[in-house]
Amino acid sequence: MKQQLEVRLAQKMVMTPQLQQAIHLLMLNRLDLAQEMQDIVLENPVLEIEEESQEPEEWSSEGSDGESLHSMGEDTRPETPVAEDEDRVPDPLSNWEYSVDENLDEEAFHREERTLREADSGEFSFEKVLAAPTTLADHLEWQLSFTTLSPAERALATYLIGNLDEDGYLHLDPSEIPSGLLEGASLDHVVETIQGFDPPGVGARSLRECLMIQARHLGQDKNLPGQILSDYFEEFLEMGTKAIARGLKVPVDEVAEAIAFIRSLEPKPGRPYYRESPSIVVPDLRFYEDDDGILRVAMNEQGLPRLRIQPSYRAMLKSAPKKDELRDYLEEKMRAAQWFLKSVDQRRRTILRVGESILKHQEAFFRKGPTALRPLVLRTIAQELGLHESTISRVTNQKYAETPFGVVELKYFFSGGVPSSSGGGEHSAVSVREQIRQLVKAEPPEDPLTDQEIVEKLAGSGVVIARRTVAKYRTELDIPSVSQRRRGPWDPRTQKT
Numbered sequence: 001m002k003q004q005l006e007v008r009l010a011q012k013m014v015m016t017p018q019l020q021q022a023i024h025l026l027m028l029n030r031l032d033l034a035q036e037m038q039d040i041v042l043e044n045p046v047l048e049i050e051e052e053s054q055e056p057e058e059w060s061s062e063g064s065d066g067e068s069l070h071s072m073g074e075d076t077r078p079e080t081p082v083a084e085d086e087d088r089v090p091d092p093l094s095n096w097e098y099s100v101d102e103n104l105d106e107e108a109f110h111r112e113e114r115t116l117r118e119a120d121s122g123e124f125s126f127e128k129v130l131a132a133p134t135t136l137a138d139h140l141e142w143q144l145s146f147t148t149l150s151p152a153e154r155a156l157a158t159y160l161i162g163n164l165d166e167d168g169y170l171h172l173d174p175s176e177i178p179s180g181l182l183e184g185a186s187l188d189h190v191v192e193t194i195q196g197f198d199p200p201g202v203g204a205r206s207l208r209e210c211l212m213i214q215a216r217h218l219g220q221d222k223n224l225p226g227q228i229l230s231d232y233f234e235e236f237l238e239m240g241t242k243a244i245a246r247g248l249k250v251p252v253d254e255v256a257e258a259i260a261f262i263r264s265l266e267p268k269p270g271r272p273y274y275r276e277s278p279s280i281v282v283p284d285l286r287f288y289e290d291d292d293g294i295l296r297v298a299m300n301e302q303g304l305p306r307l308r309i310q311p312s313y314r315a316m317l318k319s320a321p322k323k324d325e326l327r328d329y330l331e332e333k334m335r336a337a338q339w340f341l342k343s344v345d346q347r348r349r350t351i352l353r354v355g356e357s358i359l360k361h362q363e364a365f366f367r368k369g370p371t372a373l374r375p376l377v378l379r380t381i382a383q384e385l386g387l388h389e390s391t392i393s394r395v396t397n398q399k400y401a402e403t404p405f406g407v408v409e410l411k412y413f414f415s416g417g418v419p420s421s422s423g424g425g426e427h428s429a430v431s432v433r434e435q436i437r438q439l440v441k442a443e444p445p446e447d448p449l450t451d452q453e454i455v456e457k458l459a460g461s462g463v464v465i466a467r468r469t470v471a472k473y474r475t476e477l478d479i480p481s482v483s484q485r486r487r488g489p490w491d492p493r494t495q496k497t
Contacts (some may be wrong), residue, residue, distance in 0.1 A: 022343040026350065026391070029284045029398040033347075041338055045338070046313040046333045050306045069103050135272035136168060136202070138162050143197045157194060160203070168202040168270025169210070170194075201269035206356070208233050214265045223257040224250065237261065239483055271371050279385035283402040285355040285410075287366055295366050297355040299348055300402070307344075309337060350387070354395045356383045365413070369405050371435055373428040376414050427463050433473045437459065440479050448485040 028036060041047050142159045149157060159181055163172045174187060194203035200217040204210035212229050215221045219447035229237050232244045236259060244259075245252045286298050313330060320327040361380070364372035378396070382389040415429040439457055442450045449457070451470045458465055479485075 005341075010309065012082065016341045019344075021339065021401070022346060023394070025343045025347050027394045027397065030284050030300075030400075031280065034304050037307060037344070040299065041305075043065060044337050044340070045335050046310055046330070047307055047337050048310045050308050087165075095144070105166075134273065136164065136166075136270045140197050140202065140275060140357070142196065142329055144194075147193060149190070149193065150184065152181075153186065153190050153193075154182045156185040156187070157190045159193060160190065164203065164270065166274040167268040168199065168204070170203050170205050175346040179362075199266070199269040199272065201266060204269075207267060211262060211265050212384075214269075215262070220261065224248070224254060228255070228258055228262065235476050281400050281407060283400045283407050284351055285401040287355070287401060287403045289357060289366075289404070295359055295363060297359050299352050299355075307341060309334070351395055351399060353385055354381060354392060354410070355401065357384055358401075359408070362413050366404060369434075371431045372414070373413070373434075375416060375428045377416075432458070432463055432465065432479060435463070436470065436473055437477055437479070440474075440485070446486070448482050450482045 025033065025036065038049075041049055048334060065381060076154065134272040141158065143162070144157055146152065146158075147154070156177075159177070160170060160172065164170055168302050170191070177187070191203060195201075195213050197203070200214045204213055208229055212221060212226065216227050220226055227248060228244060232240075232247060235243050235247075239259070241252055241255050241259065245255045248255070282303060285299055286300050288296055288298070290296050315332075317327065317330045317334060320330060350402045358376075358381070359366065361376050362374060365376065378392045381387075385392075399406055399410045401410055413431065435458060437453055439449060444475045451474065454470050454474075455465060455467050458470070474481075
């Protein structure tokens with residue numbers, strides 16, 4: 001084997017730390033960006049949050065000459081004169097004067113200060129106590145403590161409770177249970193014990209078993225509801241009332257009454273204990289109509305901290321001698337601060353540019369509503385703005401906009417198209433879904449529309465769509481089938497019959 005040195009010339013893309021930071025900031029939603037800005041102030045001493053209470057800046061697409069404005073407000077504060085010095089190093093941040101409003105409530109500030117003071121003094125405060133909601137597992141383990149199960153069975157029960165899903169079902173194959181937990185414990189007995197806990201139906205392994213457990217709790221497992229669940233469950237799911245009545249040889253009205261009882265049971269017993277953490281959505285963009293009837297888009301800057309370079313560190317850098325560790329440290333921190341502020345500024349500009357492009361393509365939506373939404377793909381915006389498609393994807397992900405028709409994610413404005421029978425432009429898939437929703441909402445309860453009838457009504461408005469596509473969109477909208485809607489009106493607010 002021969003070793004040798006050779007020189008190769010090749011081109012490759014290298015992502016610098018600054019570029020990675022810019023991409024990272026672009027991906028953040030508004031709340032995460034605010035936290036990132038708070039964290040960077042703690043990491044970089046030359047940055048500070050300006051505490052003056054000022055009106056939050058709003059970047060708008062409306063300019064004095066009618067063109068787009070993307071510039072920060074100029075700082076009109078007088079600069080401190082600095083004596084001329086030949087050895088003075090020019091300040092690279094002389095044109096970077098950032099100030100971002102923190103918008104902190106004064107009472108909240110004093111409340112937090114009081115809490116911290118109590119923590120230091122060892123005093124107790126109820127403000128530091130957070131009440132945690134009772135979970136399904138907590139409720140079941142509390143009941144488990146009152147049983148007469150052996151230690152081995154109790155350990156197995158605790159393991160099974162921990163494997164219940166959020167609806168209270170036990171979807172666990174016996175082979176997945178550690179063999180050590182099965183020693184000295186009866187799996188069937190432990191499962192039966194859990195199924196006897198509150199809420200009724202918990203620990204079931206199927207919907208039928210869940211409903212049977214609840215029927216047993218109410219003493220109906222031996223009566224008609226229990227017979228239906230045991231022998232005619234598939235017919236019950238298909239609402240085959242007449243077929244069940246023929247099979248059991250009972251009047252149809254009695255079967256209808258039994259089915260109504262079964263439908264009153266809880267198919268998801270764990271639902272009352274499942275509380276999803278509420279997600280706070282703060283819009284990044286605001287689409288509005290000005291006094292002249294012109295649609296505008298503006299950045300929402302409220303709630304974001306206003307950052308700036310600390311003047312004391314500027315002066316320290318100017319007075320620091322050359323080739324000094326302090327100067328090297330300050331220059332490094334100044335460069336990092338400059339790039340961070342530049343990245344935040346670029347993020348604002350990019351989001352606003354995308355918002356203006358969306359406004360251009362979806363103007364009809366902002367005037368007429370969801371039914372006027374047009375087909376739009378990321379590639380169209382990317383080519384128009386001269387950006388990469390992945391950049392547009394990052395901008396629209398977890399970014400929200402306030403519109404005259406509610407707060408929506410920016411991704412909402414992008415969807416595929418459905419052909420038009422008139423030969424004109426395509427219809428947006430979102431607008432077609434909205435039309436289906438409106439048709440079902442307006443249908444008579446006693447005679448709901450079938451999927452084929454919906455296809456025909458959409459064709460009347462120029463939408464060419466297959467029946468299976470209507471069924472797909474109906475499922476995505478959580479609209480029940482025609483047989484289920486016939487039993488009662490569909491409520492679009494709860495998505496239930």
